[in-house]
Amino acid sequence: MGFAAKGSITRRALLATGAAGLLIGAGAGRAQAATDPARDIIIPWYRLILELVRHTPTYSPPVASRAFAWLGITCHEAMAATRPGLQPLASQLRGVGAGPPADHACDPGAVLQGAMALAVPHFFGNTGPTGQRAMAAMDRRIHAAATDGLSAETATASITLGQAIARHVIAASASDGGDPVLNMGFPQDWPRRDAPDAWVPTSGIALQQAPLLPDWHKNRPFALPPGEFCALPVPPPYSDDPASEFQREMREVYEVSKALTEEQKIIARFWSDDPMLSPTPPGHWVWILLDIAERDALPADRLAEGLALLGIAIADGFIACWQQKYHHDYIRPVTAIRRAVDPAWEPLLITPPFPEYPSGHSTQSGAAAAVLIHLFGEDFAFEDATHVDDGLPVRSFTGFREAASEAAISRLYGGIHFRTAIEQGLDQGYCVGAHVTALRTRA
Amino acid sequence: MIRSATLLLIASPALADPPAAPRFAEETATSGVESRFTGDWDYMVGGGGAGFDCSGDGLPDLFLAGGAGPAGLWRNLSEPGGPLRFEPVADGPAMKAVTGAYPLDIDGDGITDLAVLRVGENLLLRGLGDCRFERANEAWGFDGGDGWTTAFAATWEPGNDWPTLAFGNYVDRREEAFPWGSCTENPLFRPVAGGGYAAPLMLEPAHCPLSMLFSDWDRSGRRDLRVSNDREYFKGGQEQLWRMEPGQPPRLYTAEEGWARLRLWGMGIASADITGDGYPDFYLTSMADNRLQTFPPDSGPGRPRYSDIAGRLGVTAHRPFTGDDVRPSTAWHPQFEDVNNDGRLDLFVAKGNVDKMPDFAERDPNNLLVQQEDGRFAEMADSAGVASMEIARGALVLDLNADGLTDLVVVNRRTPAQIWRNVTDGAGNWLAVALHQEGGNRDAIGSWIELRDAAGTQRREVLIGGGHVSGQLVPWHFGLGTATEAEVRVIWPDGSEGDWQRLEAGRLHRITR
Numbered sequence: 030m031g032f033a034a035k036g037s038i039t040r041r042a043l044l045a046t047g048a049a050g051l052l053i054g055a056g057a058g059r060a061q062a063a064t065d066p067a068r069d070i071i072i073p074w075y076r077l078i079l080e081l082v083r084h085t086p087t088y089s090p091p092v093a094s095r096a097f098a099w100l101g102i103t104c105h106e107a108m109a110a111t112r113p114g115l116q117p118l119a120s121q122l123r124g125v126g127a128g129p130p131a132d133h134a135c136d137p138g139a140v141l142q143g144a145m146a147l148a149v150p151h152f153f154g155n156t157g158p159t160g161q162r163a164m165a166a167m168d169r170r171i172h173a174a175a176t177d178g179l180s181a182e183t184a185t186a187s188i189t190l191g192q193a194i195a196r197h198v199i200a201a202s203a204s205d206g207g208d209p210v211l212n213m214g215f216p217q218d219w220p221r222r223d224a225p226d227a228w229v230p231t232s233g234i235a236l237q238q239a240p241l242l243p244d245w246h247k248n249r250p251f252a253l254p255p256g257e258f259c260a261l262p263v264p265p266p267y268s269d270d271p272a273s274e275f276q277r278e279m280r281e282v283y284e285v286s287k288a289l290t291e292e293q294k295i296i297a298r299f300w301s302d303d304p305m306l307s308p309t310p311p312g313h314w315v316w317i318l319l320d321i322a323e324r325d326a327l328p329a330d331r332l333a334e335g336l337a338l339l340g341i342a343i344a345d346g347f348i349a350c351w352q353q354k355y356h357h358d359y360i361r362p363v364t365a366i367r368r369a370v371d372p373a374w375e376p377l378l379i380t381p382p383f384p385e386y387p388s389g390h391s392t393q394s395g396a397a398a399a400v401l402i403h404l405f406g407e408d409f410a411f412e413d414a415t416h417v418d419d420g421l422p423v424r425s426f427t428g429f430r431e432a433a434s435e436a437a438i439s440r441l442y443g444g445i446h447f448r449t450a451i452e453q454g455l456d457q458g459y460c461v462g463a464h465v466t467a468l469r470t471r472a
Numbered sequence: 473m474i475r476s477a478t479l480l481l482i483a484s485p486a487l488a489d490p491p492a493a494p495r496f497a498e499e500t501a502t503s504g505v506e507s508r509f510t511g512d513w514d515y516m517v518g519g520g521g522a523g524f525d526c527s528g529d530g531l532p533d534l535f536l537a538g539g540a541g542p543a544g545l546w547r548n549l550s551e552p553g554g555p556l557r558f559e560p561v562a563d564g565p566a567m568k569a570v571t572g573a574y575p576l577d578i579d580g581d582g583i584t585d586l587a588v589l590r591v592g593e594n595l596l597l598r599g600l601g602d603c604r605f606e607r608a609n610e611a612w613g614f615d616g617g618d619g620w621t622t623a624f625a626a627t628w629e630p631g632n633d634w635p636t637l638a639f640g641n642y643v644d645r646r647e648e649a650f651p652w653g654s655c656t657e658n659p660l661f662r663p664v665a666g667g668g669y670a671a672p673l674m675l676e677p678a679h680c681p682l683s684m685l686f687s688d689w690d691r692s693g694r695r696d697l698r699v700s701n702d703r704e705y706f707k708g709g710q711e712q713l714w715r716m717e718p719g720q721p722p723r724l725y726t727a728e729e730g731w732a733r734l735r736l737w738g739m740g741i742a743s744a745d746i747t748g749d750g751y752p753d754f755y756l757t758s759m760a761d762n763r764l765q766t767f768p769p770d771s772g773p774g775r776p777r778y779s780d781i782a783g784r785l786g787v788t789a790h791r792p793f794t795g796d797d798v799r800p801s802t803a804w805h806p807q808f809e810d811v812n813n814d815g816r817l818d819l820f821v822a823k824g825n826v827d828k829m830p831d832f833a834e835r836d837p838n839n840l841l842v843q844q845e846d847g848r849f850a851e852m853a854d855s856a857g858v859a860s861m862e863i864a865r866g867a868l869v870l871d872l873n874a875d876g877l878t879d880l881v882v883v884n885r886r887t888p889a890q891i892w893r894n895v896t897d898g899a900g901n902w903l904a905v906a907l908h909q910e911g912g913n914r915d916a917i918g919s920w921i922e923l924r925d926a927a928g929t930q931r932r933e934v935l936i937g938g939g940h941v942s943g944q945l946v947p948w949h950f951g952l953g954t955a956t957e958a959e960v961r962v963i964w965p966d967g968s969e970g971d972w973q974r975l976e977a978g979r980l981h982r983i984t985r
Contacts, residue, residue: 166649233780236791
């Protein structure tokens with residue numbers, strides 16, 4: 030079964046089908062592979078990208094998702110340009126179009142390096158001096174490795190092809206509406222809706238008195254058809270009636286917060302994924318994929334198509350989610366609970382500065398899980414070590430659906446979402462994911 | 473007892489007059505000071521200076537960091553009330569790789585020494601008088617290390633004649649591709665019997681501080697170490713408060729004790745009792761998110777639970793207040809001083825982009841937030857003439873020409889340091905207080921100076937540290953409004969309370985224990 034065929038494949042099948050040179054290690058341990066220079070180019074670049082997302086102030090989760098999409102596409106197109114059997118994505122994506130023709134004589138690793146060395150600095154052009162220095166250092170290191178042993182002609186042709194692919198992607202990105210992001214994504218003014226269920230600012234930070242990126246849903250999606258946002262039912266109507274659904278959900282958040290178990294606190298913090306303090310929710314899922322790629326020695330073409338589909342799913346998930354957020358303009362738990370129940374209530378997590386419904390982490394996690402299930406199957410155990418450096422534990426999951434559900438419910442434990450936003454968010458994510466998994470990555 | 477002092481802040485003749493609008497005249501070109509903080513990535517933070525009297529003439533001299541270029545020492549030649557004039561000190565300390573400096577009398581000989589922070593080996597320079605210094609690392613058993621030092625604070629722990637020195641180090645500068653998470657160790661040097669230092673103990677975990685200070689934050693008599701850390705580089709980090717028990721290793725305050733996790737691009741700390749409750753409030757600079765933390769009335773000793781009142785008091789300073797650049801601000805050195813002598817502390821904040829970061833304002837003016845009668849602050853940097861658009865880092869707010877008005881020195885990245893003379897018309901009365909005691913801690917660091925008049929009570933904690941790699945050891949300045957005298961007392965570092973003394977306005981008073 031081809032990797033990109035409709036339906037899912039198991040990890041075993043995955044490793045058996047395209048993994049020439051793979052030597053599977055014992056048990057569930059780390060597989061060892063014959064060297065795959067192209068994979069060894071993708072992974073360090075992506076490890077750096079995850080840091081750049083964390084350390085570039087404009088990179089809130091929606092902005093991060095856009096970068097992950099375009100960079101994943103860059104990787105896949107680079108691989109498709111050099112390896113037979115791969116289907117370029119460009120012509121299937123809205124507003125992109127076919128890229129440079131394939132040249133199977135080129136070296137995949139050098140093409141990747143040519144592409145990433147151009148694309149990463151472009152999509153992180155506004156990172157600080159440390160990020161700029163790190164990108165330059167990475168370029169020097171990877172370039173030397175990527176061209177080692179190649180003839181000068183092959184190296185030059187490969188780097189040039191990679192650069193052409195990157196330029197094509199960058200040109201397409203210029204018209205998607207996601208750049209530039211001004212004032213860290215916060216408008217100078219925001220006309221508040223005068224209604225009891227309306228979102229109001231939830232922090233004292235001056236910049237956040239207007240919500241984040243209210244026009245993000247106007248960006249051009251990658252795989253969603255025009256006008257398709259996987260729209261959701263309306264959330265429970267605001268009500269002061271103690272018997273109402275709104276009040277019931279509000280009380281649930283409050284009561285859960287008062288009786289959090291240690292496990293629930295860990296879950297909330299594990300999926301908190303705060304911008305500028307973590308790789309963000311999109312980066313969390315990319316981290317998971319990178320760790321799997323390292324553990325299982327995924328071939329570069331499989332990693333690249335995974336990064337492309339995952340990036341697209343998350344990016345389209347945020348566009349769809351943001352359309353619904355600003356359509357419903359719904360109140361956050363902290364506002365409602367302080368108004369009606371406990372003026373001194375503090376949720377465990379920092380409430381994000383934008384409307385509540387649906388939950389963004391839930392939507393994008395559903396979309397991510399849909400893609401990863403498509404690629405790896407339902408029963409695909411993995412460990413998630415995204416936040417080890419920040420002192421949080423490794424968590425184990427039996428599959429992507431379980432992880433997505435935990436990411437979603439974490440927002441209730443954290444006190445920043447009602448249950449409906451979580452459940453509907455997941456549904457919206459799986460809906461978005463279905464559009465993305467319809468893309469063809471193999472001929 | 474302390475909290476009841478708040479009630480003294482009542483309407484008074486001094487508060488009835490509108491405060492003078494501060495005004496400064498830039499005298500960079502004529503001052504004789506020619507200094508710039510240069511260098512690339514290794515110097516994207518830092519850029520401070522020290523203000524202290526090394527010549528013995530009573531006027532503050534200046535030591536300014538040069539980054540990749542040489543530092544410089546300038547002797548103050550200003551006439552009282554006259555233009556600011558300096559000359560370079562021949563053969564003064566001019567080493568390279570200096571990020572900042574703090575003056576203090578380390579060996580208790582009555583001559584001010586210098587702690588020089590560097591990219592590379594830190595230096596303790598022993599003052600010899602007449603603005604001469606000698607390297608004292610070896611003589612004092614001080615290991616200057618090889619870090620990227622970006623913070624410093626000093627305190628005299630009980631029973632010690634020499635100060636305890638805390639140094640804050642930034643990232644591992646040799647890490648190119650993945651410097652994030654590579655915060656290096658922060659050494660704490662405690663003195664040994666007879667003077668000098670033993671090997672440091674390390675304040676772990678280290679989270680890349682850009683400012684630190686020792687403060688008796690809960691008025692317990694113990695001076696704990698507050699550290700403001702740069703979240704750009706730490707992983708798993710936060711702001712820190714180290715409890716300092718004599719003879720014991722420092723330990724971090726915990727969430728159970730009330731220390732809430734706060735993660736900022738911490739760049740500078742200013743401390744003063746702004747709310748008048750007897751406890752120091754802390755202004756923390758960051759990027760787009762500056763905080764003014766106050767100690768809520770229902771907190772207690774050993775319970776460091778703070779709330780943010782920056783928005784309520786108008787000191788968020790989160791984006792440029794003038795010019796056409798509306799992107800968020802980048803704040804560095806903060807300092808509370810009374811620039812118009814109305815009896816209310818004002819706040820200066822040095823501003824400047826890290827280095828062409830397009831997400832943040834490139835034309836980012838400094839702030840001069842002047843406290844009003846209602847306790848809120850009003851932006852007056854533009855009208856005062858100090859809204860420089862240079863890329864500022866460290867600063868000193870101090871009286872350079874003995875006229876009772878605090879002048880201003882700002883260290884800029886890559887462009888010349890700027891110097892302004894305070895020429896405020898109609899400023900209020902003032903007095904200044906210098907402390908002296910016998911023993912090692914001759915400048916009585918750790919004291920509290922309390923001043924009361926009809927307008928209420930002002931308090932300053934005498935400390936070394938904070939700001940952004942900039943420190944000053946000069947008399948403590950108090951504005952008096954229309955008052956012509958005030959009562960002053962000193963609570964000395966060991967907690968003993970001096971008598972209230974009636975002091976006249978318009979001059980420096982030396983209070984000796």
